[in-house]
Structures are given as structure tokens and as C-alpha cells.
Amino acid sequence: MRTARAARSLMTLRRQLSTAYNRSASASVPVYDTWWSDVCAPYEHLRLQSSEDGCTVTRSHPLTPAAALAGPALLSEGAHEITYSIRGCSAIIGVAEAEEMPSEWPWKRKAWGLAMWNRQLVSCPTMLETPVQSPSLEPATGAEVTPVTVRMRIDTIRRRVNFIHSGKQLGALPCAGAAFRPWVLFAPREGDERDGAIPIDSVRLVSHKYRLVPTWNVEGLTEAVNELPPPKQSLALAWCEARGVGHVGQLGRDSARLVSALKLPHDDARALSRRLEQDAPRR
Numbered sequence: 001m002r003t004a005r006a007a008r009s010l011m012t013l014r015r016q017l018s019t020a021y022n023r024s025a026s027a028s029v030p031v032y033d034t035w036w037s038d039v040c041a042p043y044e045h046l047r048l049q050s051s052e053d054g055c056t057v058t059r060s061h062p063l064t065p066a067a068a069l070a071g072p073a074l075l076s077e078g079a080h081e082i083t084y085s086i087r088g089c090s091a092i093i094g095v096a097e098a099e100e101m102p103s104e105w106p107w108k109r110k111a112w113g114l115a116m117w118n119r120q121l122v123s124c125p126t127m128l129e130t131p132v133q134s135p136s137l138e139p140a141t142g143a144e145v146t147p148v149t150v151r152m153r154i155d156t157i158r159r160r161v162n163f164i165h166s167g168k169q170l171g172a173l174p175c176a177g178a179a180f181r182p183w184v185l186f187a188p189r190e191g192d193e194r195d196g197a198i199p200i201d202s203v204r205l206v207s208h209k210y211r212l213v214p215t216w217n218v219e220g221l222t223e224a225v226n227e228l229p230p231p232k233q234s235l236a237l238a239w240c241e242a243r244g245v246g247h248v249g250q251l252g253r254d255s256a257r258l259v260s261a262l263k264l265p266h267d268d269a270r271a272l273s274r275r276l277e278q279d280a281p282r283r
Contacts, residue, residue, distance in 0.1 A: 034082070034182065034208040037071035040107050040128065048186070051204075058202040059090070059186040067107060067127045070182035070205060074098055079155045079214030081207075082182050085147045088201030089117040092185040095154055095161055096127050097177035111183050112175045114150065114163045121163070121171045130187045149206070154180060155214045182208075213237060220248035224275045232262050248276055 035054035041047045041064060048057040048066050057068045070082075075095065084093050094113020098106070111124040115132055122132055151164040154175070162172035184203045213233040215222040218240045225233045239261050245251060251258060255276040259269050 032073060032208040032210055034070050034073070034205055036068045036184075036205065038069040038106070039066065040068070041066040055206075056202055056204040057184065058200065063188050065128050065130075065185065065188050067183065067185045068203075069096060069098070069106070069127075074100060074179040074181060075154055075156055076179035077156060078210060078212045079153065079157075079216070081151055081153045081209040081211075081216065083206040083208075084150050084152065084184075085204040085206050086116055086150060086202075087147045090187050090189055090201045091116050091203050092122060092124070092130060092187060093150060093152065093163075093203060094173075094183055095152070095175060095180040096183035097175075098179045098181040100179065110176070111185070112161055112173045113183065113185070114152075114170060115187075116148070116150075117187075119170060121173050123173065124185065127183060127185060130185060147204075152182075153214070153216065155217075156180065157214075217241065218245055218248065224248055224272065228262070228264070228268065228272070232264065235262055251276060 036048075036050055036057045037054070039048045039050070039057065041060075047060065048068055049060055050057055059066055075098075086093065092111075092113040092115045094111060096106075096111035097109040107127045109127060111127045113122060113124070114120070115122050115130070118132070120132055122130060124130055148165070150170075152161060153164070154161040156179075159175050159177070160172050161175050163170040182205065186201055211222070212230045215225060215233055215237050218237060221236060221240060225236045228236070236258060239258055240248075240251075243254070245254075248255075255273065259273050259276070262269070262272070264272065
């Protein structure tokens, strides 16, 4: 059993590495096909409704919890950026602990995410439980009807997930586990069900991007070092983070020190210097 599991994990890693290296230089971040592959609700007739392409799930009843997990690939290597489009305010979007061959009911595992009704980061004891008060059942407002786009980034090496909305960091959460899956929980709304007052809540998976090295932790670094080998990308990221650099535009004269620290061949060093100069602030 262990041998078979190890072989499958190695095959998954090789497939991810192959995807990362076989892309052209213009395709800086490989994009994976991901869809909502598993759903769960207290009763069969209350399961989430799925769109034809499997990328959107919509809750069928506001007073009961319902959850979904995305696949088919597990998030077990490198860094992933998943973009969600959320309609309504009862969802918690994030990731859940996972394993390639579940040995128990998977919905009992822990999950970490962002509660859309109060923008609070939460650690959930199971995929069907929320530790914060659920939203109230009220008539849908314009703000709920308009979709909200949130980017989620998970670093599987550092075991950390963070969320970005409108270019603003909403915070980061530590998460535990060897692998993860994108997850959504529609929390039960509190209140009395009324005709015409039931909000329509849905979550759509817009995109799934993957990198061996989470260079997007420093704004602009992905574009600058994308053509370098992963070990050099890791060194550039560590160099910037050790100095508190959040954007390559902050480097200024330190860009020369970064290039020197990477010990690149002459042509690669010159090319990187030019890319960093393009992001330097103009006086």
C-alpha cells in the first residue's frame, strides 16, 4: 500500500514538474483544470447544484450547511493561486486537509478559509463546521448579488494560505497537512425562511495557477525571475523576504546586490538587471 501510494505521489510530482518546465517562456504560470468534484450536505436533496462545467456550485437551501471540494489534483507541491468568484455572503472559501487515498469520511478533516460575510479568517474543526456566527437570513442586497473576486494563495512548503481582494492582502493563516484541496462551505443562515428573501449564494472557480516557487509573495518578482531555474528563484525570494522587500520596485540600488547574490551567468545577470530596472521607481 505504501509503495503504491509513494509511486502515485511521485507520478503526480513528475506531472507537475513536466507541466512547469514544458510551458513556453511566455506562459509564466501553468494553469490547471480544476472543478468542484465532491459535494456534501445533510440530506441528498439539499446537495449543492453544480454548473455544467463543474466550476460553479450553488446552494439549494439557505438554512442547512453544504460543502464542496475541488479536484482532481491535490495541492501537495509548490505554490498554488486559485481565483474564486463569490455571489452572496454565506460562503467560507479556502482549503481543506486532504490525502490521496482517504481512509475515512473526508468531510471530518480540518479546513482553513475566509468567511465572506465578515472577511474574517477562520480555522474550522471540520469542513462542515464554522467557528464564527453564521450570517443572518435577510433579503439579498445589491452587494450580495454582485460577484466578488478573491484570490487565494497556498504555499504547501510553508503550510500557509492567504487571501487577496482588490489588490489588498486580507491576511494569512497557517494550515497543517501533507496535501490540500480547494474547499467551500456554505454556512447555514440564521433566521426564518421567507418567500422572496432567500439569497442565491454561489462560488465559481475562475482559475488555478501553479508555481514551483511562490515568487508571487514579492510583487513583481515572478515576472523578473520567471526564466531562471527554480533554485535561483528560491534564492531570489529568500533574499527579498530576508530584507522585508514586498515589491521589486522597492529594491532601488539593492537590485544590483540581488543580481550579484544569485551568481548568474553574465547574459542572465544583464537580462535580470534590465527587468528589475523597469520596475524601479522613476524620479
